[in-house]
Amino acid sequence: MVAYDDQMMKSICEAPGVRTEPRLAKPVCKGIAVMTGFDDSCDRTAAKLAGRLKLPLVTADTAQSFSYLLVVTPKRLELRENRRGMTRPICVDTTVFRRRRSTLNLSRRQPLARAIGPHTNTVVDATAGIGQDAFLLALMGYRVTAIERSAIIAALLQDGVSRAGDSLAGRVDVIFGDTREVLPSMRPAPDTVYLDPMFPPKRKRSALAKKSVRTLRDLVGDDDDAVELLAVCLRHAANRVVVKRPSYADPLKPAPSANHRGKLVRYDVYFVKP
Ligand SMILES: C[S@@+](CC[C@H](N)C(=O)[O-])C[C@H]1O[C@@H](n2cnc3c(N)ncnc32)[C@H](O)[C@@H]1O
Structure with missing residues (x-):
């Protein structure tokens, strides 16, 4: 299991060394929230990510109205479709x-x-x-x-x-x-x-x-x-x-x-x- 150390948190939330050219970049689409709920380290990363992407931060109990969830798990960042019987999450796993x-x-x-x-x-x-x-x-x-x-x-x-x-x-x-x-x-x-x-x-x-x-x-x-x-x-x-x-x-x-x-x-x- 990989914990989110400061470096990883930065790479997801602030992306050091990664140039950002957001003028034309697409706005985040509606119906997405960032979900917390694994451990303290994941929760801190999730909160920063939600802040950067300007997305609501939800828990499993408050997530119902969102179509997609970005979930910070101890292993990786996942994009999940938020409905029962949903298929595998999308993530980048090299x-x-x-x-x-x-x-x-x-x-x-x-x-x-x-x-x-x-x-x-x-x-x-x-x-x-x-x-x-x-x-x-x-x-x-x-x-x-x-x-x-x-x-x-x-x-x-x-x-x-x-x-x-x-x-x-x-x-x-x-x-x-x-x-x-x-x-x-x-x-x-x-x-x-x-x-x-x-x-x-x-x-x-x-x-x-x-x-x-x-x-x-x-x-x-x-x-x-x-x-x-x-x-x-x-x-x-x-x-x-x-x-x-x-x-x-x-x-x-x-x-x-x-x-x-x-x-x-x-x-x-x-x-x-x-
Ligand atoms: C079909 S997907 C590419 C899949 C990719 N080749 C792969 O192997 O995973 C197209 C992607 O291009 C991005 N895209 C389209 N136009 C772009 C642009 N002008 N600048 C940057 N990204 C762009 C879209 O947001 C989308 O994520």
């Missing part, structure tokens, strides 16, 4: 990557790595979410800066990174802010900028998205401004911009320079002209 390392495809010949580019060292993940792609890229050996504009998702991500405790933590930096605002001032410009905006819904209604994806969409919306984000990325990447798209969707911007296809997704690559 130990999964360590446990599954032998089965992960980290080859530089796979579609993602080919899209990121053979001469790439630094990658900005412009739509970090809960960091699945950012951690994969870090494990492949890239130096990753993960930018996330939802305060709640960024808090989960920062919690995961602060607990990673191995080489992963040193390879991923988290910035809470909007990439359209953060990227233009990054020096030097990253070799590659990677984008994975929310997938457009499938036309077939029966194709229900995974629960965690639905929760994420509920919290952060549909990323309707992804085309504008791509335009900013194209102006500020050093070499290329990669956009992850579902195989069924058109490119975010017509005529990518190249694409690399996986089983269910496609990586559209836009070379940046010097």
Whole structure:
């Protein structure tokens, strides 16, 4: 069990070394509260987190009217849906990557790595979410800066990174802010900028998205401004911009320079002209 020492508390609540660019960052959505109730250390962290995110602080007894709860447990920060029979909480647990390392495809010949580019060292993940792609890229050996504009998702991500405790933590930096605002001032410009905006819904209604994806969409919306984000990325990447798209969707911007296809997704690559 990991107690919340001062450093961890800071990394969740104040995020030292993590730049915050909240001007365009999304306001926290309604219907969320931070829940206390584990031990004194968790309660102190929860109170600070609630203060920073400007969310109500509740106990199990007063939580009923909220749809989602951010719960500071002795092990990690969790986002829970607040209803009976609810599925697994959302959290950022990098130990999964360590446990599954032998089965992960980290080859530089796979579609993602080919899209990121053979001469790439630094990658900005412009739509970090809960960091699945950012951690994969870090494990492949890239130096990753993960930018996330939802305060709640960024808090989960920062919690995961602060607990990673191995080489992963040193390879991923988290910035809470909007990439359209953060990227233009990054020096030097990253070799590659990677984008994975929310997938457009499938036309077939029966194709229900995974629960965690639905929760994420509920919290952060549909990323309707992804085309504008791509335009900013194209102006500020050093070499290329990669956009992850579902195989069924058109490119975010017509005529990518190249694409690399996986089983269910496609990586559209836009070379940046010097
Ligand atoms: C589909 S999720 C990304 C999932 C991520 N690739 C992963 O592996 O976990 C899209 C995320 O991008 C974030 N986002 C969208 N536009 C953004 C922007 N302009 N700046 C920063 N974050 C953004 C959303 O808040 C959302 O969390």
